[in-house]
Amino acid sequence: MTAIFVLGALACAFSPDVYTLIISRVFLGLAVGGSTQVVPMYISELAPAHKRGHMVTMFNIAIGIGIFAANIIGFAARDAWGWRPMVAIAAIPAAVVFISMFFLPKSPRWAAEHESLDSALEQLQRIRTSERDIRREMRRIHANANEETDPRDIGWRGLRQPWVRPALVAALGVAFFTQAGGLEMMIYYAPTFLSDAGFGSSSALMASIGISIIYLVMTVLGSNIVDRIGRRRLVLVMGPGSVLSLIGLGIMFLLHPQPGSMGSWLIIAFMLLFMVFNAGGIQVVGWLLGAEMFPLSMRGNATSLHSAMLWGSDLLVTSTALTLVTKITLGGTMWFYAGVNLLSVLFVYFMVPETRGASLEDIEDALREGRFRPTRGNTAIVEEEE
DSSP states (O other): OHHHHHHHHHHHHTOSSHHHHHHHHHHHHHHHHHHHHHHHHHHHHHSOGGGHHHHHTHHHHHHHHHHHHHHHHHHHHTTTTOHHHHHHTTHHHHHHHHHHGGGSOOOHHHHHHHTOHHHHHHHHHHHOOOHHHHHHHHHHHHHHHHSOOOGGGSHHHHHTSGGGHHHHHHHHHHHHHHHHTSHHHHHHHHHHHHHHTTOOHHHHHHHHHHHHHHHHHHHHHHHHHHHHHOHHHHHHHHHHHHHHHHHHHHHHHHHOOOTTSHHHHHHHHHHHHHHHHHHTTHHHHHHHHHHHSSOGGGHHHHHHHHHHHHHHHHHHHHHHHHHHHHHHHHHHHHHHHHHHHHHHHHHHHHHOOBOTTOOHHHHHHHHHTTOOSOBTTBOBSSOOOO
């Protein structure tokens, strides 16, 4: 995948015409789609249960850094460089990752399934410092490796099993709401929306940089608290803030305040508040849940489906956002996305359990035993430590 990143970026930068550029972008998109499936899954299988949330969401932080860097480069070098060097420079970090991959450990769980338990132990010793933790984790891996997997529980066929369905609904539902809540729309179209609202082009671009900064800061904060607060609780706490921010933003857009007035600055404030609540809430857990909810025998297929849902929802939002603005006005569009965010809170409340502190094997056990879905008074996979 990293080799495709390098080649795709260079192909885009040196494209002689628009058709070659489109083909190169599609080629580059293969790397984006593949990496967003593999990376969270790989990290979730390496990370200890009590740090898995933080470590998987480092992936989100990397996305935030990329968005921020792209905005800074685009703002600072838009006249001096032109677009070709700005695209070509993306090949540099991709090349660094390509070289680094040769030195990274294998997933112990993958090694146990495809190589041997000795190989799994060797990989586990590379990423754990406590002998006690190594022994405990190897016992779980050993127990799973010794269990004969039912052929019906493998791959795509496994995802159709009734006992897996609660995880499939929860993970894909959160994936949908992660993108359909409007954050990608805000990142992509904020300069357009603000220009239409009367802000100058430079002010709109600066606001876009502010959005990327908040996305990065809130993702870092969320990554550091998700293992303490929990995935489910984080969304339920932050989600209502997203709803109220979008309602306020819609009101201000409908009022059409004069540039420079208090109302125009409230537009910026509500937009940034939405980024605070959305980036610090469901965006933190959107990629995480898909990487940790599925059994090993079908995890690769499940994470590919999860990634497809994320990017499919992103395509849906970005391809319909401007049409929505035309049909129901900019203010109405914000209210529409407020409704989507409200639905996401309700979905998480009724369908998504708390996975904080649970090992991947604990989550699989909960699925098989029919206690995955949250119920009144019992919303966690494992009991929370006092």
